[in-house]
Amino acid sequence: MMQFDFGTLLDAMPDAVVVADMDSRIVYCNSSVEHLLGWAPGELVGQSLHAIQPDRLHAAHDAGFTTYARTGASALFGAPIRVPARRRDGGEQDIELNLAEIHDAEGRRLVIGVLRDLSERVELERHLAVMHFLRATTAAAGRLWTGLEPRLVLQTLTDVLVDDFGAALARTWRYEPDANVLRMVTSGGLSTRVTGSSREVIDVATYPYKVGIVARTRTPFLRTGLLGDPDFDEDWVTKEGLQSVACLPLIAGGKLLGVMVAFFRTPLLDEVAEIIGHIAALGAAALNDADLVEQERAAHAAAEQARSEFELLARVSERIAGSLNPEATAEIVAGELVPELADWCVFDLLAGVELRMVAASHRDPELVQEIGRLRAQYPPRKDIRPSHPILRAVEQRATLHESVSDADLRSRAVDDAHLAMLRSLGIGSHVVVPLIARGRVIGTLSLIRRPERAAFDVEEARTAEDIGRRTALGIDNAVLYRSAQQAVALRDRFLAVASHELRTPLAVVRGNWELLERRLRHDEDRARTDMEPIQRRLSRGIDQLQRLVEDLLDARRIRGEASDLQPTRTDLVQLVGDAIAAISDPQQRGRVRAHLPATPMVGLWDATRLAQVVTNLLGNALKYSAPADPVDVWLSEAADDVHLAVRDVGIGIPARHLEVIFEPFERAPNAAEQHYPGLGLGLAVSREIVTQLGGRMWAESPGEGGGSTFHVEVPKAASSG
Ligand code: ADP
Numbered sequence: 001m002m003q004f005d006f007g008t009l010l011d012a013m014p015d016a017v018v019v020a021d022m023d024s025r026i027v028y029c030n031s032s033v034e035h036l037l038g039w040a041p042g043e044l045v046g047q048s049l050h051a052i053q054p055d056r057l058h059a060a061h062d063a064g065f066t067t068y069a070r071t072g073a074s075a076l077f078g079a080p081i082r083v084p085a086r087r088r089d090g091g092e093q094d095i096e097l098n099l100a101e102i103h104d105a106e107g108r109r110l111v112i113g114v115l116r117d118l119s120e121r122v123e124l125e126r127h128l129a130v131m132h133f134l135r136a137t138t139a140a141a142g143r144l145w146t147g148l149e150p151r152l153v154l155q156t157l158t159d160v161l162v163d164d165f166g167a168a169l170a171r172t173w174r175y176e177p178d179a180n181v182l183r184m185v186t187s188g189g190l191s192t193r194v195t196g197s198s199r200e201v202i203d204v205a206t207y208p209y210k211v212g213i214v215a216r217t218r219t220p221f222l223r224t225g226l227l228g229d230p231d232f233d234e235d236w237v238t239k240e241g242l243q244s245v246a247c248l249p250l251i252a253g254g255k256l257l258g259v260m261v262a263f264f265r266t267p268l269l270d271e272v273a274e275i276i277g278h279i280a281a282l283g284a285a286a287l288n289d290a291d292l293v294e295q296e297r298a299a300h301a302a303a304e305q306a307r308s309e310f311e312l313l314a315r316v317s318e319r320i321a322g323s324l325n326p327e328a329t330a331e332i333v334a335g336e337l338v339p340e341l342a343d344w345c346v347f348d349l350l351a352g353v354e355l356r357m358v359a360a361s362h363r364d365p366e367l368v369q370e371i372g373r374l375r376a377q378y379p380p381r382k383d384i385r386p387s388h389p390i391l392r393a394v395e396q397r398a399t400l401h402e403s404v405s406d407a408d409l410r411s412r413a414v415d416d417a418h419l420a421m422l423r424s425l426g427i428g429s430h431v432v433v434p435l436i437a438r439g440r441v442i443g444t445l446s447l448i449r450r451p452e453r454a455a456f457d458v459e460e461a462r463t464a465e466d467i468g469r470r471t472a473l474g475i476d477n478a479v480l481y482r483s484a485q486q487a488v489a490l491r492d493r494f495l496a497v498a499s500h501e502l503r504t505p506l507a508v509v510r511g512n513w514e515l516l517e518r519r520l521r522h523d524e525d526r527a528r529t530d531m532e533p534i535q536r537r538l539s540r541g542i543d544q545l546q547r548l549v550e551d552l553l554d555a556r557r558i559r560g561e562a563s564d565l566q567p568t569r570t571d572l573v574q575l576v577g578d579a580i581a582a583i584s585d586p587q588q589r590g591r592v593r594a595h596l597p598a599t600p601m602v603g604l605w606d607a608t609r610l611a612q613v614v615t616n617l618l619g620n621a622l623k624y625s626a627p628a629d630p631v632d633v634w635l636s637e638a639a640d641d642v643h644l645a646v647r648d649v650g651i652g653i654p655a656r657h658l659e660v661i662f663e664p665f666e667r668a669p670n671a672a673e674q675h676y677p678g679l680g681l682g683l684a685v686s687r688e689i690v691t692q693l694g695g696r697m698w699a700e701s702p703g704e705g706g707g708s709t710f711h712v713e714v715p716k717a718a719s720s721g
C-alpha cells in the first residue's frame with residue numbers, strides 16, 4: 001500500500017475537515033477551514049467544537065454528543081446534514097456536514113467532520129425560492145378574495161403555506177376580543193400535535209408559548225433553528241426535521257384578527273420571511289373584508305327576516321279582519337303561519353275550563369290528522385298533565401318560549417305511543433301565546449318547530465306574540481258578533497212566534513168576552529142560560545194565554561241565566577201523580593196511564609222545576625196525539641239515577657228533528673204543518689232544567705206517525721245536595 005502524507009492531502013481538499021475527540025475537543029483542522037470559517041487551523045486545535053457552532057446549538061450539541069460518546073449511536077451519521085456554522089467573526093455560514101467515526105493509531109475514537117461551503121448553492125436556492133414564493137404570493141392574493149368568508153380565508157391561508165410555501169405544518173387561530181382568546185380554525189400539513197402550541201383555545205393573557213406571545217405583543221416571531229428553544233419539543237422537531245418557524249399576528253386596520261403559524265423543514269431565508277409577512281398581511285386584509293361581508297350578510301338577513309315577519313303580520317291582520325267566525329279566523333291564521341313561522345301550529349279556545357282545539361296546521365298536510373289524534377288521545381288536561389305548555393301559558397298569562405329536547409319529550413310523554421306521536425310531529429322548540437281579549441284568556445296559539453329547524457329566536461317569539469294578540473282580538477270580535485247575531489235572531493223568532501201564538505187565544509178570549517157582553521146587555525135570561533159554555537171557552541183561552549206567557553218568561557232561562565234551584569225533600573212518585581191529577585180536563589186526564597212504583601221515591605230535588613218538566617212532557621204527549629189515544633208514563637229507579645219516560649202514539653218526530661226540537665223556538669215541521677199550537681219553547685226550557693239538575697233528556701221516535709217517547713234521567717246524587 002502506498003504511503004501518503006494525509007495532512008498535505010487533506011489541506012489540498014476544498015472542503016474543510018475538522019476532527020474532534022470524544023470530549024468534543026478539536027484535535028485537527030485542515031487549511032480549508034480558514035477559507036470557510038476564518039480560523040487559522042492552529043487556532044482551533046484544542047478548542048471545543050462550540051467554537052464553530054452558533055451559541056443556540058450548544059446545548060443540543062452537548063446532549064447529542066454525550067449520548068453518542070457513550071453509546072456510539074447518532075442520527076447525524078451517514079447522510080449529509082445542513083447546519084449553520086459559526087465563523088471566526090461571529091457570522092453564520094451555511095454548510096453541508098458529513099460526519100464519520102475514525103480511530104487513531106492508539107485506537108482512540110475520533111469524529112471527523114467534512115464541512116462543505118454552501119454559500120453559492122444557498123445563494124442560488126435562495127434566488128429560486130424567492131421567485132417561487134413571489135409567484136405563489138401573487139396567486140394566493142387572488143384566492144384569498146374569492147368566496148369571501150372568514151373560515152374560507154383562513155383555510156386558504158393554511159393551504160397556501162402548506163402547498164406553496166412547503167410548510168410542514170400550518171395553523172390559524174381566530175382572535176375573539178371579548179373573551180381575549182384565540183380559537184384554532186384551521187390546521188394543515190402534519191397532523192401531529194405540537195407540544196405547547198396545539199391548544200384549540202388559547203387564553204391570550206396567560207398562554208406562555210409563542211402563539212400567545214405573538215398575540216399579546218402583536219409582533220411576528222420568525223426563527224431558523226428550533227433546537228434549544230424550550231417552546232418547541234426537541235424530539236418532535238428532530239423527528240420531523242423541522243428547521244424554522246414563522247408565527248405572525250394577523251392584523252388589519254390596527255385590529256388583531258388572528259394568528260398564523262408555519263413550521264418549515266428548511267431554514268427561513270430573510271426574503272422568504274418577508275414574503276410570509278406579506279402573506280400574513282394579505283390574509284389579514286382578506287379576513288377583515290370577509291368579516292365585513294359577513295356582517296353585511298347578517299344585517300341583510302335580519303332585515304329580510306324583519307320584512308317577511310312584517311308582511312306576515314300585515315297579511316294575518318288583513319285576513320283576521322275579513323273573518324267574522326272564530327273557528328274560521330283561527331283556521332286562516334294557522335294556515336298563514338305554517339310553514340313560514342312554524343312547522344306546525346295549533347289554536348285552542350277555552351270553553352269554560354276546557355281547551356278545545358279549533359284549528360291545526362302542519363307543513364306536512366298528512367300530519368294534520370295526527371295532531372287531531374294526539375289531542376284526542378292525550379288532551380292537555382289539568383288533572384292529568386298539569387305542566388303541559390299550553391296549560392302553563394294559560395295559567396301564567398304569559399308567552400312561553402322554549403327549546404324542547406328529545407329528553408324533554410321523553411319525560412313529557414305519557415307512554416310509548418304518545419312519544420312516537422310527538423316525535424313524528426317533530427318538536428324542537430315552541431312558542432305558546434295565551435290569547436287574551438278584554439282581560440280574559442280566551443285560548444292559546446301554539447307554534448312548534450321541528451328539531452332540525454333553528455329554534456325560535458326572541459324576535460320570532462315576539463312576532464308570534466303579536467300575531468296572538470291580533471288573533472285574540474279577531475276571535476273575540478267574531479265571538480261577540482256571533483252572539484249578537486244569535487241574540488238578534490232569537491229576538492226576531494221570539495217576536496214572530498209570540499205574536500202569532502198569542503193571537504189565537506186572544507181572539508178566543510176577545511170573541512167570547514164580546515159575546516158575553518152583548519148577551520148581558522140585550523137578553524139577560526138567555527145570557528144566564530148560555531153563560532156556562534162561554535165562561536168555559538173564556539177560561540180555556542185565558543189558561544192558554546197564561547201558559548204562553550209563562551213559557552215566554554221561562555225562555556229567559558235558556559240563555560244560560562242561572563236559576564236558583566231550590567232542592568226540597570221530594571217524592572217523585574207523588575210529584576208525577578200530582579202532575580197527572582193537575583190536568584184540568586178530565587177527558588184528557590183519563591188518557592194518561594201511569595206506571596209508577598208502589599213505594600215513594602224520595603230525594604232532594606227542586607220539585608217545582610221537575611214538575612214543570614213532567615207537565616210539559618204530559619202536555620206535549622196529549623197535544624201531539626189523537627184525542628182518544630193513551631199516553632203512558634213510567635217512573636223507575638236505577639243505582640245512580642231516576643228515570644222518567646213519557647210515551648204517546650201520536651204524530652211522531654222525524655229523525656232529523658229529534659235533537660233540534662230541544663232548541664228554543666224549534667218545532668218539527670209535522671207539528672207546525674198540522675197546525676198544532678206551540679211556541680217551541682217547552683222542551684228547551686225542560687232540557688235546561690234537567691241539565692241544571694245534572695241529568696239528561698232526549699227523545700225517541702220511529703218517525704212521522706210512529707209516536708214518540710221522551711226520556712229524562714236525573715242523578716240521585718244531585719238530590720243529596
Ligand atoms: P211546542 O210544543 O210549544 O211547539 P216544545 O218545545 O214543547 O214546544 O216542543 C217542540 C217541538 O217538538 C214541537 O213543536 C213538536 O214539533 C215536537 N214535539 C214535542 N213533543 C212531541 C210529541 N209528544 N210528539 C211529537 N212531536 C213532539
